[in-house]
Amino acid sequence: xxxxxxGKARATVCASCHGQNGISFIPNYPNLAGQKEQYLAESLKxxxxxxxxxxxxxxxxxxxxxxxxxxLAAYYSSLDPKPE
Amino acid sequence: xxxxxxGKARATVCASCHGQNGISFIPNYPNLAGQKEQYLAESLKxxxxxxxxxxxxxxxxxxxxxxxxxxLAAYYSSLDPKPE
Numbered sequence: 032x033x034x035x036x037x038g039k040a041r042a043t044v045c046a047s048c049h050g051q052n053g054i055s056f057i058p059n060y061p062n063l064a065g066q067k068e069q070y071l072a073e074s075l076k077x078x079x080x081x082x083x084x085x086x087x088x089x090x091x092x093x094x095x096x097x098x099x100x101x102x103l104a105a106y107y108s109s110l111d112p113k114p115e
Numbered sequence: 116x117x118x119x120x121x122g123k124a125r126a127t128v129c130a131s132c133h134g135q136n137g138i139s140f141i142p143n144y145p146n147l148a149g150q151k152e153q154y155l156a157e158s159l160k161x162x163x164x165x166x167x168x169x170x171x172x173x174x175x176x177x178x179x180x181x182x183x184x185x186x187l188a189a190y191y192s193s194l195d196p197k198p199e
Contacts, residue, residue: 058153065196069142083167112149112196 032068033098038106041099044091045107053110065112072104116152117182122190125183128175129191137194149196155188 042049045063049055053064063071077083078092079100095103126133129147133139137148147155161167162176163184179187 055151055154058151059157061151061154062149062196066146067139067142067144070139070145073143112146 033072033101033103033105035102035106035109037098038102038104041103042106045103048087049107052114053107053112054114062112063107064110064114066108068104068108071107072100075100075103117156117185117187117189119186119190119193121182122186122188125187126190129187132171133191136198137191137196138198146196147191148194148198150192152188152192155191156184159184159187 048057048060049063053066054062074083075092075095076097078085078088079095081089083089092100132141132144133147137150138146158167159176159179160181162169162172163179165173167173176184
């Protein structure tokens with residue numbers, strides 16, 4: 032599994048759409064907080080490798096290493112899905 | 116927006132992977148509880164219309180009407196993302 036602390040550091044750009052706490056600002060962008068770690072990792076790889084396409088996510092994922100992906104997945108899955 | 120009660124009735128087959136309460140049993144299948152309604156609807160349409168492909172979700176979504184999709188999205192977005 033990845034390192035959530037390292038994921039948090041890597042997530043600054045993600046927060047602009049997915050929210051500081053992983054709850055998205057944008058109605059058709061998903062909440063990530065508390066999502067399944069493996070699902071998150073597989074989604075990021077799919078965007079990076081072109082199996083899944085999105086105008087924003089595809090370029091965002093292009094530059095991610097496997098380690099970045101594991102850390103981001105660990106970070107977002109560790110967040111509370113219902114922050115107070 | 117859709118009708119969550121009607122969505123609940125339509126969701127019996129979804130529950131086998133995504134859980135009775137929208138928290139998935141399977142590590143690389145997403146939790147749906149409390150997810151953004153519009154994101155859920157767009158994802159289901161993408162699977163139905165072939166913009167997004169998955170061995171299980173694509174055939175599942177094939178038979179869904181727009182109304183089914185709206186109701187399922189209303190239902191799952193209404194669920195508590197952190198059930199006790």
